[in-house]
Amino acid sequence: MNYNRATKMEPILFQSVTVITGEEDATPFVADVLVKDGLIAHIGDPGTVESATARRIDGKGQYLSPGFIDMHAHSDLYLITSPAHEAKISQGCTTEVVGQDGISYAPVRTKEQLRAIRSQIAGWNGNPSDEECQTKHKGTGIFEWQTVGDYLDCLEQNKTATNVAMLVPQGNLRLLACGPNDTPASPAEIQDQVKLLKEAIGQGAVGMSSGLTYTPGMYASNSELAVLCKALADEYPGAFYAPHHRSYGFKALESYEEMLDLGKNTRCPIHLTHATMNFSENKGRAPELLQMIDGALGSGVDVTLDTYPYLPGCTMLAALLPSWASEGGPDETLKRLGDAKVRDKIQVAVEVTGCDGGHGIPTNWDEIQIGSTQHEALDGYAGRRVAEVARSLGKPAMEVFFDILVKDRLATSCLLHIGHEENVRAIMKHEKHMSGSDAILHGETLHPRAYGTFTRYLGHYARDLGMFTIPQMMAHLTSRPAKRLNVYPFRGHVGVGSAADLVLFDPETIQDMATFEQPKLTSKGINFVLVNGVVAVDAGKLTGARGGHVLRRKEDGTVGSGKV
Known part of the structure; x- marks a missing residue:
């Protein structure tokens, strides 16, 4: 596997594929699709699209869809240390959102703060030494950043397999402003957090995350969070808040209600991340959560949510x-x-x-x-x-x-075996639901969602259980998250002029293969994956190419590649 493989881009003509555009309830249609210069250049009836230089791929009987979007990724370090990114690319994921759960590697102000964060989230991402980063991983500039902009520049410099957007981790803001202790934030410290938030959004972050069961972000009061959310809502249209709630067990519904109230009171869009109802106390209570979400939507709150299609959760043992x-x-x-x-x-x-x-x-x-x-x-x-x-x-x-x-x-x-199938199924049926793997990628003993989230949605829940048609489920994985990220219709959509983030798969065989015993088995049925027109999976084999772009929020609220 050649991690330094050039991101070769060649014209490709997919012939007689069944196109799934990614739209809600889209009707599949058979077409030829020409990819050129990283974009979808032409879509026409079979046999009508010509290109003398294009590589031809016979897609008869296969589906061509937008690349899948992971609304909750923990690839912050893995994108650089394991750049082929087999886990995500092999299942058709072409865009990820990092900076999740309120704690990540930027922003920081001191090397000591970065050292502490590296230690704290080593259970998520490992903690390679500076020497390992430069020699074994051969990444450039790893851990040399301070700001979100610096971190995104580092990703861009090293080139990534997937497209990457970032949320500002609220725990970092609190660490920088208040230190690592459980103390109320003073007005000056809250304003320092607002300043840091604005700097990060100005450097391209698409919103803010929190981890309200992780230190030090969990020490923030709701009034403190409200100030940050109001800053997002007032000055950065389209930016959103993605909270990891204070509890997914005891008083889980009250914790969800707190976050929905933040959206109602500040008018900040809310994305409920890994929106689960776990532990025996919450078995069968998903309808209560969905009723609460519908009530918030009815009162004008902009709410979306993501889940992973498994029962166990996964986090740091600490x-x-x-x-x-x-x-x-x-x-x-x-x-x-x-x-x-x-x-x-x-x-x-x-x-x-x-x-x-x-x-x-x-x-x-x-x-x-x-x-x-x-x-x-x-x-x-x-x-x-x-x-x-x-x-x-x-x-x-x-x-x-x-x-x-x-x-x-x-x-x-660690993995937490605390979920309930009836809750998982009920929540994924919601009209605002989308995909988020919440996958830890470091180490050998992984949760299978690292390798199987998107193919499990399509193969198990859509095809095998018949809960959705594949086109219906495709909206959960593509156009819905693309709209939340404000990258639609350039991404999350198959249309002329859209980015060539594409997956060619067999609807009869697509299936997650990863298990708790063998969590690194790659999915079946994924035949080609393109990221910005660069072939990342070729006839079922990973190429190691890095065709991803860093996606930054622009001043006008749109999100795309290039500098702010």
């Missing part, structure tokens, strides 16, 4: 700690984990009363699966439930939890 145990950053957290008295206090919060890190519900260790680990002493733990490891060692589960966090310096991921 996220299960109570927020007070994580106050001050990773170094302070590790100090607390070395104190026996503090451990006792944490145990009560996690296992008895339920804490904010566990969404207000006592943790059931049979539901927590260990993901990717870093320390060699933990090699045999990956893929196993915490309770299972504890039983095999003859130790309390809480002791195993602490031991993993300390040995791995908080860099462990």
Whole structure:
């Protein structure tokens, strides 16, 4: 695999393909489609489109659709360290939104802040050393940025496999303005956050995210968040707020209501990210959430939502700690984990009363699966439930939890088996629903959504279960997110003049293959993927080409490639 492969662009003529435009309830039609200079140049009846220089691809019986858009991606570092980006490209994803859950690598003001963030989210993205970045990964300028603009420039300089848009992580804003501690933000600190937000939007960010179960963003009050949302609404049309809510377990509906109220009171568009209803307390309660969303829509709030088509969730194992145990950053957290008295206090919060890190519900260790680990002493733990490891060692589960966090310096991921199929199905039927993988890509023990989100929607829920037609589901994956990102109809649409972000797939065989046991199996049925006209999957094989563009918000509110 050649990661330095040139982004070769050649004319391509797809012949006799069944075109799915991406529109709501679009009627498929058979056509020839010519791609030239990164754009869709011509669409005509079969046999009527000519090009002497184009490569011809017989697409009879196959569907040609827009490239899929991931509204919730954690590829912030992976785009550079693993530039072929097999996980997303192999399933037809051509555009991603990073900067999710309120914490990412920019903006920062000091190297110490960046170091702390790298440690905190190592469970999501790993934490390669500066030397590894320059030698093993051969990326240019990794971790040398400060602003969102600097980070986007770094992506552009290194070239990416997918198109990339970014949200401003609210946790970063709070870290820079208030530090890593659980303290109320002063008026001056709130205005500092507003200033940082405006700078980031001015550099091309398309909106703001928050992670209200992750430190330090979770320390923000709703009134603090409202000031930031109002700044977005008043000055940046089309920019949106994507909250990871304060709870997806105990009082989950109240947490959703808080965010919808922010949209109502500030007029800021709200995108409910990974809009799940998890834990036994919420089984069968998705209709209540959807009724709440419909009420907000009826009152004029601009609301959209995304989900992943699986039951388990995935995050950092350290996220299960109570927020007070994580106050001050990773170094302070590790100090607390070395104190026996503090451990006792944490145990009560996690296992008895339920804490904010566990969404207000006592943790059931049979539901927590260990993901990717870093320390060699933990090699045999990956893929196993915490309770299972504890039983095999003859130790309390809480002791195993602490031991993993300390040995791995908080860099462990985990899977949470807490979802409900009836909720997943109900939520994906909503008219404002769209796709978001929420996929951690680092390590070997992954959630299968990293490799299978989009093909699972099409193969399992649309074709096999018949919940949607494939054209209906296609809108969830393409035109709906493109409209939210303000890149439609240039992206998320098959039409003359649109970007050649395209997927050619077999509707009879398209299927996710990744499982919890083998999470890196690539999907079936994806035959060609183009990103801005560059072939990223050729006859089912990854090319390693990097045809993606960095997508920045412009002064007029549109989003596209090139400088602001």
